[in-house]
Amino acid sequence: MKLSEKAEEILEALWIAVEEEGGRFLDPEKMGFPADDPAYRELTDRALVELRQGMVYFRPEGREEGKMTIRRHRLAERLMMDVLNLRGDEGDDKACQFEHLLNEGVDVKICTMLNHPTTCPHGKPIPPGECCADARAQGDLGVVALTEFKSGQEGEIAYIQTEDSKKMQKLMAMGVLPGNRIVLVQSFPSYIFRVGFSEFAIDGNLAKEIFVRK
């Protein structure tokens, strides 16, 4: 059974209070839902948290669950910003709604698509999931911007990410098309890459819009 949204939010708030702010418990007063809200019952019934003197404490299982909930929340924030280009309050708002959908393996897919990000847009750490550890173990860099390549490194173009259709067409005219092989020849002071038998020089702004797979 999935937890209710309210219950998930309590877990997140508790996790932040305990893990990031160094507290020992969460005061329901500060949470916004009074202590008699059914969401607390839901959590205590599952033995994720316990209530003592009106304060919320983690049980060991709850701590793990809280970590994964916060992870989903921050992944949702990254998704809003990096892919859907929703920023500021709107992005935060949508992320709050979206995070509750990231269950049952969807989080793994999103995390892989975002290339296992380590921080949320507000700069807070995203607790790593199993997929992140696996990727690290395999040394799989996944898809990265060309700017992350080292000189001499070769890869395959995965996609171009740009809002500007002229930029897109210029890159395509240079032969930067998904599926083509690309070699980064030099990265300073400008990026030089080779596609086929031609070399091109571009600046960092263009280079960071080319995404490549190792």
Added chain:
Amino acid sequence: MATCCGKQTEAPGKVPNAKRVALVGNPNVGKSVLFNALTGSYVTVSNYPGTSVEVSRGHAVINEQPWEVIDTPGMYSIHTITEEERVAREILLHETPDVVLHVLDARNLERMLAMTLQLIEAGLPVILVVNIMDEAERMGLKIDLELLRQRLGIPVVGAATTRKRGLGEIRSAIATYRQDMGSPRHFTYSRLLEHDINEVSGLMEGEYILSRRALALLLFQQDEEITSLVRRREGEGFGVIAERVRDIAFNRRGSFHLDLSMERKDIVKKLVLDVFTSPEKRVVTWGERLSRISAQPLTGIPLLLIVLYFGLYKFVGDFGAGTLVDVLEKKLFVEMFNPWITGIVKMVIPWEIIQELFVGEYGIITLGIRYAVGIILPIVATFFIFFSFLEDTGYFPRLALLVDRIFKRFGLTGRAVIPMVLGFGCDTMATMVTRTLETTRERVIATVLLALTIPCSAQLGVILALLSKFPGALAVWGACLLLLFVVVGLLAARVMPGEAPMFYMELPPMRLPQFSNVLTKTYTRMQWYFMEILPLFVLASILLWLGKITGLFEKLVTAMTPVMASIGLPKETAVAFIFGFFRRDYGAAGLYELQTKGLMDARQLTVAAVTLTLFIPCIAQFLIMKKERGWKVAGSIGVFVSLLAFGSGYVLNRFLLATGILS
């Protein structure tokens, strides 16, 4: 940089019944070389993408048939983005060429064939020229032209035009071309796209030069020019088409350009299978090694300094401005030609006033021609040899990427390095070349920097000669210009509104320049330069002569004396500044004369040299600025530059007096 010569070489007296052949293709694949070979005329060619920015026309007789040959600026696709591409497409859209030669680079066959597809698809009479075969072979690439011809269904010719290879085949392919002789293959896209194309092309009823199929695709790509063309031709029917196109474009929003490119890429992949084979191991040529060296800061900057030292300082400065000027100006003019011509003029013309006009102090011959031929010509010629040589090696794109980061701070990109370097040859020419920059903002900033801080070769040569006796003065002069270049650049980037430009540039392979091309190019540039400056020199001589006989000149010098005095210069320098208004180098040459007479000390020379270098560009440059940027911008730049020049002169003089440097 065909621009410099304004080479809109319109065919002199159109030959009736002449058929037309248009050369199209990516930048830097050798279209202009082929044009020159076919027509026997000359448009500037170099190893630099974007050399031609205008259309050139010429004539050729092929198989006893007159042909008009049209050279176009490079384009990457018939869906155009830049101004040059648009100019090139105009030819295809409106001129109904009888043959379209698609020239491409053999090494990049796969990438460039996408455009061949587009041309075939547009129903144009295409002949494919696979150029630069020699370099492809050197890299171990094998290309089966016969197989490619079968697969495309159009004539395919292999060539190496710079080595005169394949010219005969190209001529005979042009001469024997019949539109009905073969059937170009029909390339099909995915079912869904085909459906959309058919639907929209079925709605079109007007007459077009390009096929409806190609037009439909361009409409989906939201090509504005094509949209308005179709609107004009279809009249009332356009409403329905526009609506369908809008729906289709909306459904495919976000990725249509990419989807189409991917579909074309897949078609090309099948086309080149077994046609194009590359060796297992990449062949690393010496050109590639040199390219690495020149593009990496650690080795590139020392290389740049070496190039500048030997090319600019030794060759242009020492040899051109020193040795050659000595021979021409001192030996030839002052010692031999001038006394001789003066004698003749005095014999032929009895009136002293008229004698003055030709052989007096400011005489057309003794001053105008002497300056132009004796001082300016050797300097400019050596500079253009140096520049043309570098241009053909392919060094400039490497230099552009080296300086891009720095130029970004001035609101420019590395691309602007070409006009800046050319400016050291001739600022007027360089101002024209700013056209190759992408945005108006970049063009204006580059124009200001050229007008203000870049001394042209003639000026540079004279100033080097002028200050060479005082190494300190030379250093102060250089530091002042560099400082102003940076300060004005930084300010311009802040003051001028607009987005930060982006930098991208193809790096052509480094090549050993062909001696003959370097010379031809230098020659055409010299010719242009001379035509441009000689009338001005003559005009200046006449005006100065008029001023002298009417006494106006004397008054002007007196009027300028306080200005000169305020920057610490003797009143005679006013003459040099009045000269400088015609051409800065002319003014500098005037200073040279004053210095030889021993009228100025090191401080005065430095102040005068700095002020004059910054001072109003020559009249020709001003006129070009007006032509390229309009009255308002050109006028503002003129006023700004003059004020800044005298202002800097004033500050520098105070500074030198206060610190006692150079005294």
